[in-house]
Amino acid sequence: MSKKLQWTVRVTFWLYLLYIYITVYRQGSFYSFLLLNTFLGYLPIEIALHLKATQSKLIYWGLFVLWLLFYPNAPYVITDLFHLARMDPYNPANGLMSFDLHMWLNFTNLVASAFGCALMGIWSLEYVAQTLQKRFRLLGWPYRTLLVVFLTLASSIGIYVGRFLRLHTAYLFFEPDAVIKQLLEMWNPRMLIFVTFMTIIQLIIWAALVIGRELIGNYDKSEKLLK
Template sequence: MLFFAKVYHFMALNVLLAYIPLELSFHFKKATKQLFFLLGMFWLLFYPNAPYLFTDFFHLEQLPIYHGMNQLFGQSLSAWLSFSLLTIGICVYGYLGMATLITIIKECYRRGLFKSRWHGVIFVIVINALSSLAIFVGRFDRLHSVHLLTKPIQTIQIIFLQWSVDKGLFIILLTGLQLILFASIIGVRALDSEVDGEKLY
């Protein structure tokens, strides 16, 4: 993206931010209890960057591929290269980042923090709802994860104290979308576990 994309250079940063929760998840298993909670906090801070990537599909309109109402598609290879790079970044790191939710759930069960299956289900719903809230403020209020560190009070006020009907409906819609995407990840893992004889939880 950084070297070949003519349109979507900004996606290099978006993909990097979506990689952070993936990198953090690699260290969950060997972390001490205190370090696990610290990593978990940073994971929660950066996790929304993964599903946020899927909203970047709106940037496809910048490409000169679709020529109006005549439904003809242009054959510009550079435009289709940009399309490919955007799609790869969104799908690969969107799904890999969201899959870290499985990693942290399994670790919570292993450490005895979750006792029943319902704990995991509730955790998924809450994380996806918080993530949808973060996506809203990121997309419409132009806030980023780092703002919680640089401007914490102002950022928290915008996130939790400024509400509207559209904001609530957006969160419900995006939470449903994330649950469907997460279910597809679970489905792929379930198919793989049938082969390996491994249980997800």
């Protein structure tokens, strides 16, 4: 990613976080959690921007471990969409959807955070897979797919930990013993099914991005639309 695009991503997230802070968090809204969740979802994206396949082992693997620990926070924001259930979008008088702009503002904020973190998070996941391919000389789509699936499975486990055990990544640094104990005890069939659901969602997003990117690129190339 070019420096210009990197700063475009950074500034966009920072401005959005400032917007959430001023218009949602400071107002004491129920949706104030979006500030923390969006910030945590942005962290792995920022870490990925500093990761390079040619870095020394110490720097590369240090950044990789940090990215792996924080990455689940990006797709985790998708689960915040369940808070849409707090809204009552239908007018009881006529059964039609209400034109309440405040409700639609809350909807926009939830969806913007979920899509922004998930889509850019998937970019960071594929980019990390690319760097692993380069370091280990694993050429071809089969290796790329295997790496993406493995990293997605790991992130889905992280989503379960965050959503149901209510453990943030930072707890690993402050309460490692308690965290490890809960991680060892969490395995059961229901947990594995949830992890499967989250993995399917993320892989669908990844596949859609890959296919869409390929189709758009091919058309641009065949029609010479871009210089």
